[in-house]
Amino acid sequence: MKRLLTTAFLLLALAACATPRVFTDHDPNAPFSRYHSYSWREKAEKAPPLVAQRIVAAVDAQLRAKGWTLMPEGGDIALAAHVASRQEYELDTFYDDPFWGGWGWHGHWGHYWGAPRLGFDTTRVRSYTVGTLVLDMFDTQTKQAVWRGTAEGTVPKKPEKLTADIQTAVAKMFEDFPPGSAMR
Template sequence: MKSSISGACALVLLAGCASTPTVHVDHDPQANFSSYRTYSWLGKPEGVSPLVSQRIVEGIDARLAAKGWTQAAEGDVAVVAHVSTEQKQTLDTMYSGPAYGGWGWGRAGWYGGMGMGSSTTTVHNYTVGTLIVDLFDAKTKQAVWRGTASGTAPSSPEKVDVAVDAGLTEMFDGFPPGSAPAN
């Protein structure tokens, strides 16, 4: 249950603490996106909360519908969405105490001193999630578009929803390739 919850949260990768996700898109320059009007789902996100998976699918459906595409049993394009998570760490070290001495040049020439000090290192664990959306030409079976969104996994379901929405919005902003981004 714990991994499902962290996977769901992480999944959304998409947003770190209130920051926007890092989004990248790529496409096949030879693909004729003006000929695509329908799509079908080949693979929906797994390994995350069913609710998060539903929200991702609904978000992609809404964005494709906004571009004039309709879902069909066998569309012009096959859609596959994946979610992956990765545990990461940061180390923060704080130094304190007197800093007497050291090595250096002074009035009397070279000198060396001693100092007492202390340091404390804190380990911060966090999860980075990545959402990957791939589109394939259904006839040729070739990849035509890929969008990825990555970020620190939010800690609450509400923030996960916001992160998924933000990632998908930016991902599909200039979709299909060659169209002007929405403002």
Template sequence: MKGLLVIAAIILMLAGCASTPTVHTDADPTANFSGYRTYTWLNKPDQQGVPPLASQRIVEYVNAQLAAKGWKESPNGDVAVVAHVATQQQQSLDTMYSGPMYGGWGWGPGWYGGGMGMSSATTRVRTYTVGTLVVDLFDVKTKQAIWRGTASDTVPDDPAKGDKLLRAGIAEMFSAFPPGSVPAKK
């Protein structure tokens, strides 16, 4: 039984290491992305109380993705970029059972009833923070939204892990940008 618990713990740890943010994108189907080549930041995350280092990374990573698509930052860009960050506390319940593992239906010769034995259960409440990054693009001339990308995941305590998740989320967000292009191969 202990072996099964160890295997289950290892699988959960590996699944946690392989975690990538949940990413969604949406685009205005009438927007002509081939006409856009420049952008300007309208609202950066540091203007919303986001820690300065996190804000700098968001801007850096979004800029890198747009530059990779041939877009250039300009004071009077074709597109306005707005980024927002939101966090929310969530909880989960983890219950562990312990005790003798004997009994059960039809256990042993002549025993055809329910099992007997003492066991206990311990439930732990785990509180964690889920962070969501939203990047919106607006056509400067029409003032209409043309694209939105979101990335959400559990915020880790380790800043290096948080940076890795942020980088992965933004990269995934822009993998098929501009709309209609072929996604980058992983």
């Protein structure tokens, strides 16, 4: 039973790590109540084409749900999406020591500080890609930035999972959008 609970906890912890981290910021003086339309200025050109399409579709769906209208040009807000990625590494070291009692044991079978280690260790290196999506909104009249959403997480290899992660991240960005609309 204890092993089952430990396994369940580890799975939940891993699932939490896989969830994209999302942050938003906005200009508190921006008149969000007067914004009702938007146009794309940049559509994540540095992303692979299918990924860029998924990002645009997810953002369009969220803004449509908020009552905003997409215009080919001349919207109240200009949107710019940018992506970046970086490689990160995880190191796991496993020790195989013949003296299982080692720590604090000074008896016949234990070893003590300064004693030579007779076991072996193995280190496993795992590389993975971390992706970042940044979505900026600019007031087209004042040319000032009014909102930014940032999402970061591990980039999955399967397209279905990638699509789901993009949709989840963008939905989290727009949970309390427009700023000041959420009940606290």
